[in-house]
Amino acid sequence: PKVVLAGIQPTGSPHLGNYFGFIEPWLDIQKNEASDVPLYLSIVDQHAISMGPIIPAEKLRLNTRKMAASLIACGIDPKRTTLFRQSDVPEISQMNWILGSLQTLAQLQRLPQFKDKSTKFSRGSIPIGLLIYPLLQAADVFTFKGTHVPVGEDQSQHMNLMNNLAFAFNSTYKLEFFPLPKQITRQAHARIRSLRDPRQKMSKSDPSVRGRIDVDDSEAVVMEKCRKAMSDTITTVSYDKSNRPAISNMIEILAATTRRSLDETISLSSTWTHTELKDNLTTAINRLLGPIRERLNYYEQRPQELEEILAENGVRARMAAKKVLLETRELVGLC
Ligand code: ATP
Ligand code: MG
Structure with a gap:
C-alpha cells in the first residue's frame, strides 16, 4: 500500500526552494491522492540539532511551531496530512538505532552533504548527528513503511542510501518487509538556487x-x-x-x-x-x-491552536509508528 512521507527541518522559515521543490508537489499529492493513502509530513526537529546545539531551546520550539504555521499557511491541510513533530514519535529513534547496525561508517562519510557541511567544523569537532543524519532520515521513512518520498534534488544521495538500507534489512530479516522508497522529484524546480550565489542551492541554514x-x-x-x-x-x-x-x-x-x-x-x-x-x-x-x-x-496569533494540531497529529502518527516498530523489533529479536 502507498504511504507518502516527507520531512522539513525547523531551521528557519520555508523559502522558495522549499516551496517549489517540496511544498507545492505536496499540495498536488494532497489534492490528487485517494483519501485512503496516508500522508505523513514530519517537522524534523531532531534533524535540526544535527549540526550541534546551535539553535537555543526556546528558538527551536518557536521555529517548530512557526514551521507548522507556515506549512498550513501554504495550504497543507492537517486534517488530510498528518503534520507532526518528529520528536513526538520516539519510535523513529529506536528504528534509527536498529538501522545503525546495518550501516557502515564509510558510506556515511562519503555522502556529499556530510562532506560539505562538515567543512564548517574543525576536524575534531564534527557532531556525530551530522554523520548519521541520513540514517535518521531512513528511520523517518521506514517507521511508517513509506513508499513515496517527495524531496528536492539535493536529497538524491540520501534516498539512495535509504534504498540500500531497506534492501539490507530485507535481505537480513525478511524479504519485502520495508518497501524500497521511491523518490518523487519534479523535473522543474527541483533545485532553486541562491539569489546571491547561483552555485549554491537556496538554503534555510545559509547564514546570509x-x-x-x-x-x-x-x-x-x-x-x-x-x-x-x-x-x-x-x-x-x-x-x-x-x-x-x-x-x-x-x-x-x-x-x-x-x-x-x-x-x-x-x-x-x-x-x-x-x-x-x-x-x-x-x-x-x-x-x-x-x-x-x-x-x-x-496562525501565528493562535499558538495554542497550533500546539493542539501538532499534539493531535502526533498521536495519530505515533499509532502508526508503534505498529511498524513492534513488527520490526520482533524480526530483529528485540521483543
Ligand atoms: P537546511 O539548510 O537547514 O538544510 P533546507 O533549505 O535545505 O534547510 P530542508 O529542511 O533541509 O531545507 O529540506 C526540506 C525539503 O526542501 C527537502 O525536500 C529538500 O530537498 C527541499 N529543498 C531544500 N532546498 C531546496 C532548493 N533550493 N530547491 C528545491 N528544493 C529544496
Ligand atoms: Mg537541507
Whole structure:
C-alpha cells in the first residue's frame, strides 16, 4: 500500500526552494491522492540539532511551531496530512538505532552533504548527528513503511542510501518487509538556487538571508532581495544555465512563481532589461506570497491552536509508528 512521507527541518522559515521543490508537489499529492493513502509530513526537529546545539531551546520550539504555521499557511491541510513533530514519535529513534547496525561508517562519510557541511567544523569537532543524519532520515521513512518520498534534488544521495538500507534489512530479516522508497522529484524546480550565489542551492541554514526569499518575507523585503539579486555584465536577458547562472535562476523562479512553462517565460523575458526582470519577479513573488502571509499571520496569533494540531497529529502518527516498530523489533529479536 502507498504511504507518502516527507520531512522539513525547523531551521528557519520555508523559502522558495522549499516551496517549489517540496511544498507545492505536496499540495498536488494532497489534492490528487485517494483519501485512503496516508500522508505523513514530519517537522524534523531532531534533524535540526544535527549540526550541534546551535539553535537555543526556546528558538527551536518557536521555529517548530512557526514551521507548522507556515506549512498550513501554504495550504497543507492537517486534517488530510498528518503534520507532526518528529520528536513526538520516539519510535523513529529506536528504528534509527536498529538501522545503525546495518550501516557502515564509510558510506556515511562519503555522502556529499556530510562532506560539505562538515567543512564548517574543525576536524575534531564534527557532531556525530551530522554523520548519521541520513540514517535518521531512513528511520523517518521506514517507521511508517513509506513508499513515496517527495524531496528536492539535493536529497538524491540520501534516498539512495535509504534504498540500500531497506534492501539490507530485507535481505537480513525478511524479504519485502520495508518497501524500497521511491523518490518523487519534479523535473522543474527541483533545485532553486541562491539569489546571491547561483552555485549554491537556496538554503534555510545559509547564514546570509539575502540569498533566499522566505514565505513570510514582507513585500518590501521581497523587493529588496530581488533588486539586490546577483546578475551579470551582459545587459540583455537570456537563458543560459552554464554561462548566465544568476539570470537563468531568476527566469526559473519566475516560471515557477507564475506557473508558466520555462520556454514561455524565456521568450516573454527576452526583451526585458535586468531591472524589468527583477521587477516582474518581485511582483510575481508578492502575488504568490500575499495570501500565504495573511494565513500565516492568523496562525501565528493562535499558538495554542497550533500546539493542539501538532499534539493531535502526533498521536495519530505515533499509532502508526508503534505498529511498524513492534513488527520490526520482533524480526530483529528485540521483543
Ligand atoms: P537546511 O539548510 O537547514 O538544510 P533546507 O533549505 O535545505 O534547510 P530542508 O529542511 O533541509 O531545507 O529540506 C526540506 C525539503 O526542501 C527537502 O525536500 C529538500 O530537498 C527541499 N529543498 C531544500 N532546498 C531546496 C532548493 N533550493 N530547491 C528545491 N528544493 C529544496
Ligand atoms: Mg537541507
